[in-house]
Amino acid sequence: xxxxxxxxxxxxxxxxxxxxxxxxxxxxxxxTGCADxxxxxxxxxxxxxxxxxxxRDSGKTLRLGEPTSVTYKRGSDHKRGALRVAAVNVRxxxxxxxxxxxxxxxxxxxxxxxxxxxxxxxxxxxxxxxxFLNTPTGLKDTAGVDDQxxxxxxxxxxxxxxxxxxxxxxxxxxxxxxxxxxxNGIRPSVVTxxxxxxxxxxxxxxxxx
Numbered sequence: 001x002x003x004x005x006x007x008x009x010x011x012x013x014x015x016x017x018x019x020x021x022x023x024x025x026x027x028x029x030x031x032t033g034c035a036d037x038x039x040x041x042x043x044x045x046x047x048x049x050x051x052x053x054x055x056r057d058s059g060k061t062l063r064l065g066e067p068t069s070v071t072y073k074r075g076s077d078h079k080r081g082a083l084r085v086a087a088v089n090v091r092x093x094x095x096x097x098x099x100x101x102x103x104x105x106x107x108x109x110x111x112x113x114x115x116x117x118x119x120x121x122x123x124x125x126x127x128x129x130x131x132f133l134n135t136p137t138g139l140k141d142t143a144g145v146d147d148q149x150x151x152x153x154x155x156x157x158x159x160x161x162x163x164x165x166x167x168x169x170x171x172x173x174x175x176x177x178x179x180x181x182x183x184n185g186i187r188p189s190v191v192t193x194x195x196x197x198x199x200x201x202x203x204x205x206x207x208x209x
Contacts, residue, residue: 058202060204065086069084081124083123092113093160101157118133120173130166134162134164136194137192138194139190140192140204189207
């Protein structure tokens with residue numbers, strides 16, 4: 001009779017120990033799962049933050065040289081990426097420099113060439129093959145008109161090189177120049193850049209005089 005209580009107590013203690021062990025195991029598994037989820041979410045967070053940060057300056061006018069992040073979207077294949085882009089400078093060109101690209105003075109008689117230099121960096125997660133980085137670059141003049149870019153075919157203006165790289169790798173940087181023809185007597189006002197889903201609200205850089 002006196003032995004039963006100890007055995008019962010021992011049994012109770014064993015049962016409690018088993019429950020505790022199971023509880024510890026479950027907690028460990030839960031903690032591991034949480035850790036895995038946290039790690040996974042940690043891996044996803046930078047991309048999410050990058051997506052959220054991209055295009056935050058759409059519709060805004062920045063200082064010349066100030067970088068911003070934009071969504072890159074290429075043509076019909078909807079290739080997406082993320083770029084850090086900045087309008088670096090805007091400077092007046094000469095017709096003598098345009099002649100190297102086969103431009104005749106009579107073709108641009110009523111305009112003044114301006115060179116817009118843009119800086120690009122691939123901050124996305126994959127390379128962009130055969131990109132059109134400089135195509136979305138625009139220039140508005142003080143009259144509020146979109147100035148026309150100079151189209152020279154495959155021949156570049158030596159003083160304003162703007163050929164896109166064939167492959168724009170992750171982390172790669174490049175500076176590209178684009179020629180615009182501004183009507184005589186009018187000055188450039190803002191550089192614009194629009195790609196992705198915010199083409200109606202381009203980011204802009206104020207051209208300083």
